[in-house]
Amino acid sequence: MRIGIFGGTFDPPHAGHKKYADEVKGQLSLDRLIVIPTATPPHKQKQTGTSSEDRLNMLKLLFSDDGRVEVSDMEIVRGGRSYTFETVTLLRGQYPDDELIFMLGSDMLLSFHTWKNPDVILEKVKICAVTRDGDIDEAALGEYAEKHFPEQKDRFIICTFEPIELSSTEIREKIRNGESVDGLIDGQVMEYIKEKELYL
Ligand code: ATP
Numbered sequence: 174m175r176i177g178i179f180g181g182t183f184d185p186p187h188a189g190h191k192k193y194a195d196e197v198k199g200q201l202s203l204d205r206l207i208v209i210p211t212a213t214p215p216h217k218q219k220q221t222g223t224s225s226e227d228r229l230n231m232l233k234l235l236f237s238d239d240g241r242v243e244v245s246d247m248e249i250v251r252g253g254r255s256y257t258f259e260t261v262t263l264l265r266g267q268y269p270d271d272e273l274i275f276m277l278g279s280d281m282l283l284s285f286h287t288w289k290n291p292d293v294i295l296e297k298v299k300i301c302a303v304t305r306d307g308d309i310d311e312a313a314l315g316e317y318a319e320k321h322f323p324e325q326k327d328r329f330i331i332c333t334f335e336p337i338e339l340s341s342t343e344i345r346e347k348i349r350n351g352e353s354v355d356g357l358i359d360g361q362v363m364e365y366i367k368e369k370e371l372y373l
Pocket residue numbers: 180181182183184188189190192193277278336337338339340341342343
């Protein structure tokens with residue numbers, strides 16, 4: 174199986190995240206996409222009022238009709254800050270024979286070599302630079318990989334699509350201001366937000 178790994182805060186998950194998932198599944202011919210919400214420290218939960226459980230529930234609603242997407246609570250259950258090398262090591266243990274591809278926003282790519290244990294990450298998974306508007310192309314990716322990881326340069330791939338200009342911050346602000354978010358988030362997710370009185 175070819176499995177993608179997509180992490181984020183998802184506070185709340187929105188149409189941009191859905192499009193992201195659909196694009197990487199299609200372009201990379203993924204059999205499965207594992208979506209992993211990060212654990213948030215208690216002080217951050219207080220800032221937005223959203224618990225990790227709420228974010229997990231909203232993601233499950235967003236992908237409820239998509240049999241290829243699995244929403245994982247592995248980082249939330251572990252709690253605290255999860256390093257990527259730890260997460261991918263656990264996933265490699267669960268999927269010893271599958272191809273694992275870790276999605277990385279292209280804005281993060283150029284600092285990947287400063288992460289904790291990048292060599293371990295590359296040993297466990299391939300890295301897919303997900304670029305917005307082609308801000309990084311094959312040549313730039315190749316140059317970066319050659320410079321920092323010459324032995325593992327073939328572990329880097331690229332995926333490009335036009336994102337929906339939208340962020341969770343914008344959604345939270347709109348809800349707080351009583352503005353409509355129709356079309357920007359999933360209907361079931363909106364129902365959940367209303368019921369739990371989130372982001373007010
Ligand atoms: P916030 O506004 O709270 O910072 P966000 O909308 O950027 O949140 P995250 O949970 O940080 O959402 O995003 C998780 C992942 O989804 C990141 O890799 C990010 O690049 C990607 N992403 C976020 N928004 C979009 C979008 N509109 N289109 C495509 N990808 C997106």
